[in-house]
Amino acid sequence: MTELQDNVLSDIQQNIQQNKKHILILILVLVSALGIAGVFYSGFSGEANAQSGYTVETTFTQHTNTIETVNYLDDGRLVTGDNDGNIYVWQQDGTVDTHFTGHGSSRIRDIIVLEDGRIASGGTDATVQIWDPDTGNVDTTFNGHSFSVAMIDQLEDGRIASGGNGEELNIWDPDTGNVDVTYKHPNGGKIKLVHQLSDSNIIATPSFDGYNLDIVDLNGNRISSYNTKVQDNRNDIEQFGNGDLVLSDNNGYITIRARDGTLKNQYNFNTGSAVKELYDGRGISIGSDIKIWQLDGTVDQTISEGGKDIKQLPSGKIVIGKGNNEAKLIDAGLSGLSNRIANPVAVTDVQQASEDFTFYAVGNSDV
Numbered sequence: 001m002t003e004l005q006d007n008v009l010s011d012i013q014q015n016i017q018q019n020k021k022h023i024l025i026l027i028l029v030l031v032s033a034l035g036i037a038g039v040f041y042s043g044f045s046g047e048a049n050a051q052s053g054y055t056v057e058t059t060f061t062q063h064t065n066t067i068e069t070v071n072y073l074d075d076g077r078l079v080t081g082d083n084d085g086n087i088y089v090w091q092q093d094g095t096v097d098t099h100f101t102g103h104g105s106s107r108i109r110d111i112i113v114l115e116d117g118r119i120a121s122g123g124t125d126a127t128v129q130i131w132d133p134d135t136g137n138v139d140t141t142f143n144g145h146s147f148s149v150a151m152i153d154q155l156e157d158g159r160i161a162s163g164g165n166g167e168e169l170n171i172w173d174p175d176t177g178n179v180d181v182t183y184k185h186p187n188g189g190k191i192k193l194v195h196q197l198s199d200s201n202i203i204a205t206p207s208f209d210g211y212n213l214d215i216v217d218l219n220g221n222r223i224s225s226y227n228t229k230v231q232d233n234r235n236d237i238e239q240f241g242n243g244d245l246v247l248s249d250n251n252g253y254i255t256i257r258a259r260d261g262t263l264k265n266q267y268n269f270n271t272g273s274a275v276k277e278l279y280d281g282r283g284i285s286i287g288s289d290i291k292i293w294q295l296d297g298t299v300d301q302t303i304s305e306g307g308k309d310i311k312q313l314p315s316g317k318i319v320i321g322k323g324n325n326e327a328k329l330i331d332a333g334l335s336g337l338s339n340r341i342a343n344p345v346a347v348t349d350v351q352q353a354s355e356d357f358t359f360y361a362v363g364n365s366d367v
Contacts, residue, residue, distance in 0.1 A: 057331055070311050072311060073113055081111050081123075087100040087102075089133045103121065107148075122151070126148060140175060144182075146168065147164055152194075153196065161196075163192065167191060169216070170182050183222070185204070192235075201216060213257075235275075240295070252270035269299070273310075274308065276311065278292070279334070283295065290302065291303075303330065305328060306323070307323065
């Protein structure tokens with residue numbers, strides 16, 4: 001090789017080395033830029049997923065009016081009731097098994113499933129009907145309320161607790177319809193919600209002089225009473241696993257109170273129609289849409305489906321009742337019963353929370 005060739009080769013090698021440095025610097029700059037962009041993109045992507053990370057598996061369209069109450073049977077079938085008195089039992093694919101009209105054209109306010117598999121439903125006809133979900137045959141009709149029935153529950157001893165706008169909380173035998181206990185606030189007030197607490201008492205909220213949180217025992221004795229003076233106990237109440245009372249109201253607020261009634265937090269999620277505790281310990285509430293949230297108010301997920309009532313199934317899926325006459329079965333990727341956080345006092349609606357037989361009855365001036 002000549003000296004000229006050696007010089008040319010040497011220059012080429014030097015240029016390659018310099019270019020390697022430049023290329024390396026360029027790569028580092030690009031990697032850094034992409035990393036920053038990735039941060040912004042992942043944040044936006046997470047928000048987008050929070051808005052759309054769900055699938056509507058079934059839309060049920062047989063109802064003729066607003067669906068105020070939903071529930072499910074142990075075999076996975078769904079139960080929904082509307083404001084025209086229609087109650088449907090249907091398969092998760094939308095197939096109708098039973099159409100119950102035992103309340104006539106009265107508005108259906110609450111539906112629960114009893115331990116023996118029968119259904120108890122309450123309506124504005126002031127009755128509670130206990131009936132077979134397969135045949136629709138009525139076993140018991142309870143006529144102990146003087147006005148609209150708002151909420152019902154079965155106790156661990158098998159009896160039924162029900163509250164209504166006739167200002168009474170009744171505890172009665174589901175087979176005979178005989179009343180064992182009737183409670184009324186000393187100054188009156190409609191009782192919309194009835195809820196058993198972990199300490200065995202019942203909490204009721206008569207609407208006299210604001211909205212009271214009355215604690216009563218199974219004998220109908222009032223143990224204590226708190227007047228909240230705010231609209232935080234109108235639509236639904238749930239005692240979460242940490243003992244807090246979580247309430248929803250007509251203005252869309254979720255209010256968290258300690259067991260003694262002390263206000264802890266209040267969030268304007270615009271989801272005041274119903275509130276429940278998920279199997280994973282978070283809250284879920286429905287109104288103009290569905291919010292899934294932490295107790296500190298952090299919203300983890302928004303589902304763009306508004307409605308009147310919501311329940312989580314053991315599979316983790318949720319069923320909702322809507323104001324446009326539809327019910328929907330939704331898969332939002334939530335943990336089910338098999339992944340439930342150990343939580344002996346998590347309850348839904350007016351379901352009993354412990355063997356101590358304590359109830360929480362909540363009142364409201366709305367029909």
